[in-house]
Amino acid sequence: MTQLTIDLNALAHNYQQLRKLLPQHTKMIGVVKANAYGFGAIEIAKQLVALGCEYLAVAYAQEGIALRKAGIEAPIMVFYPLRENTDRLVQYRLEPALYSTAFITAFKTTVEAHGLKDYPVHLKCNTGLNRIGLSGNEVNDFLDQLPQLPFQLCSVYSHLAASENEQPCAFTSAQIDRFKELQSNIKSKVEATPFFHLLNSSGCFNYPEAHFDAVRTGIALYGFANRNDWDQTLKPIASLSTSIVQIHTIKKGESVGYNQGWIAPKDSRIAVLPLGHADGIQRALGHEKGGVWIRNQWAPIIGNVCMDLFMVDISEVNCSIGDRAVLFDQTHPANVLAEKAGTISYELFTGLGQRIERKYIY
Numbered sequence: 001m002t003q004l005t006i007d008l009n010a011l012a013h014n015y016q017q018l019r020k021l022l023p024q025h026t027k028m029i030g031v032v033k034a035n036a037y038g039f040g041a042i043e044i045a046k047q048l049v050a051l052g053c054e055y056l057a058v059a060y061a062q063e064g065i066a067l068r069k070a071g072i073e074a075p076i077m078v079f080y081p082l083r084e085n086t087d088r089l090v091q092y093r094l095e096p097a098l099y100s101t102a103f104i105t106a107f108k109t110t111v112e113a114h115g116l117k118d119y120p121v122h123l124k125c126n127t128g129l130n131r132i133g134l135s136g137n138e139v140n141d142f143l144d145q146l147p148q149l150p151f152q153l154c155s156v157y158s159h160l161a162a163s164e165n166e167q168p169c170a171f172t173s174a175q176i177d178r179f180k181e182l183q184s185n186i187k188s189k190v191e192a193t194p195f196f197h198l199l200n201s202s203g204c205f206n207y208p209e210a211h212f213d214a215v216r217t218g219i220a221l222y223g224f225a226n227r228n229d230w231d232q233t234l235k236p237i238a239s240l241s242t243s244i245v246q247i248h249t250i251k252k253g254e255s256v257g258y259n260q261g262w263i264a265p266k267d268s269r270i271a272v273l274p275l276g277h278a279d280g281i282q283r284a285l286g287h288e289k290g291g292v293w294i295r296n297q298w299a300p301i302i303g304n305v306c307m308d309l310f311m312v313d314i315s316e317v318n319c320s321i322g323d324r325a326v327l328f329d330q331t332h333p334a335n336v337l338a339e340k341a342g343t344i345s346y347e348l349f350t351g352l353g354q355r356i357e358r359k360y361i362y
């Protein structure tokens with residue numbers, strides 16, 4: 001049976017580790033976008049709220065709506081709201097990031113149409129990532145208009161381009177300095193007292209001087225700091241395992257799988273596992289790049305990963321039908337498997353298909 005096991009005790013551990021790292025007044029914004037990186041947004045969000053997480057964040061409106069429909073009452077920030085969803089944001093009390101003048105105009109119209117004032121919003125400023133956010137001039141225009149806008153400015157934020165770089169990093173220092181200037185500019189101009197935030201998970205570890213009033217943590221809550229030494233302080237919350245459905249004995253020279261992806265170099269034993277690229281097991285893991293752990297022994301993936309199945313070489317592994325095969329867990333971290341596919345833990349996790357059953361450990 002294939003199962004993605006999610007250990008909510010490990011989530012609590014990671015949450016506490018981050019708390020220890022942060023100054024007391026620094027809020028935590030738990031990032032649960034993309035179905036909480038594949039681990040189940042509702043369960044993760046409920047747990048984070050129970051742990052004391054002050055804010056939740058999602059990427060798009062519909063993700064916030066799903067949380068509201070599940071009864072989650074905590075404030076929810078929406079990082080990348082789209083103009084066509086402004087009505088739904090208001091309907092579900094979701095707090096958008098204002099990141100462009102076009103979005104600000106659309107959102108103002110919607111809030112006014114609902115007859116509301118002081119609607120909670122967050123200002124997203126571009127300090128060098130050049131992805132999404134208001135430029136310096138646009139920020140000033142916004143601040144000038146703010147007294148007439150039906151908004152309550154709850155927070156102001158920006159995003160580092162290279163938070164994974166260790167110090168010293170001139171580019172990141174310049175971004176931090178730009179954000180500090182922005183902070184003093186805004187503090188001098190607005191009556192509201194928004195909170196300021198710049199860092200994602202990696203930033204929390206690498207740039208403690210830039211914690212400001214809040215941090216936006218995703219991957220670290222799920223057990224990864226993107227740095228070996230800091231990884232040791234966290235616990236991966238997810239384990240993916242399956243079990244052997246069939247075993248074949250293969251003669252030297254016989255082929256296995258589509259397009260004869262593997263030719264047995266000697267008489268071999270192979271096992272078939274019920275996961276494939278439709279489940280997020282990338283084809284890049286085929287041809288012995290990736291593999292599984294069976295009874296703690298490495299069994300490489302042979303030939304091409306199929307849509308629903310893949311095969312591993314178990315010639316050197318003493319195992320039988322029904323035995324567990326681990327793709328990643330706390331001892332075999334997912335970032336190592338991701339690297340074998342030429343990717344990162346984020347992509348591996350968010351790519352795990354909905355067919356995989358999620359099981360929670362409370």
Ligand SMILES: *Cc1c(COP(=O)(O)O)cnc(C)c1O
Nearest residue numbers: 031079159200201216217218219
């Ligand atoms: C996804 C996201 C985060 C969280 O990043 P992690 O590296 O997972 O901590 C933080 N801020 C923004 C704006 C994001 O889009």
